[in-house]
Amino acid sequence: MGNNFFSVSFDLILLDKAIPYDLYVNSSASEERERFVRIYPKNDPLNLEDLKLFKKKYFQLYVHEAQRDDYLKSLISVKGVGDKQKTDVIKSSAIHYLDKLFSDEKEFTTELLSETISECKVAVESMVDVIKDYDVSKVQGLIASLSFHDFYTYDHSINVSMYCISLFTAARPNASKEEIVMAGLGGLLHDIGKIKISTDIINKPEKLSDEEFNIIKSHPTYGLELLTENGCPDCHGVDFNIIKRIVHEHHENFNGTGYPKKLAGADIHLLARVTAIADFFDAITTKRTYHEVLxxxxxxxxxSKSVGKKIDPVLFEIFTKSVKQLVMVGKLNKELPEDFDPCQPQNVLPFRAPKSYKIEGFGDKDAPKQSFGKIKKKVG
Known part of the structure; x- marks a missing residue:
């Protein structure tokens, strides 16, 4: 079974129901000689008095890695605990799963990919359970309260997943949980192709050279190749074709100027367009080492200056409506260039004076909402 255990908070143990995992303690006083002993069996109900006794006797409780998915699934049923604590646990698990893919210590295999995607799906399902009723503002506040990892790609992917869940739910209020999970899973895996790119390039704090940026721009194609060549026969409940399209198309621009295929409008998968907005928003609002956030x-x-160019007008309108109590007073009348890419590090965001575009389907109360917008014409 192996000594792969993770610590769990006393506050996040399921009570008064059969717990779907075994509880362990480390009986060794030496970190070099850990010895985990089971103190409570799976499928037995645990009550508050039991838990209080454990708190008095033991410093820390543990669950075996093989039961992490079962532990995550139980979180939604834990009473009297805030969403932040639950989300912190889910995020830590998602980072653990992503790290298995990005780690140089493990050889990339079909089995590793299949296992990781299945695990990521459980993490996203748990996240959906916690934040399915959150608007964008509430998601943003939750993200700001969470701890950050030293590898930006992990935090960014989890943030994008959360924003995708919120935006897709707002755009499709009647979507099934399975559809919402696909939106979140696509957001979590959108940068999977970066596992083939050196972390020296991914984490470079200054602007990339043209050669380095071209390498970065290969990650959607790398991601598609990884998913196509390795498949995922054991990823039950995952629409692999949708995930592949999100991974491959999230850098396509609405006006057809993106990469890698220069797709435009509705030819870009809806969830890839959702991911593009989430990716853009998180890149300019979440603190990175090399630029201040907006x-x-x-x-x-x-x-908004990129509406109809980089991003879908109707989805963006839904996104802005999901940012509660936002008062637009036009303090920053600038735009980013059309070739701005959330993957390109910038010491200073490259703002310029905006051009004017008239967008059909954006800001027009009579525009047909099912059109998902299109550029009508340039007017200035």
Missing amino acids: STEDAIGVM
């Missing part, structure tokens, strides 16, 4: 108001203002 306020929510300024971020929305900057993104």
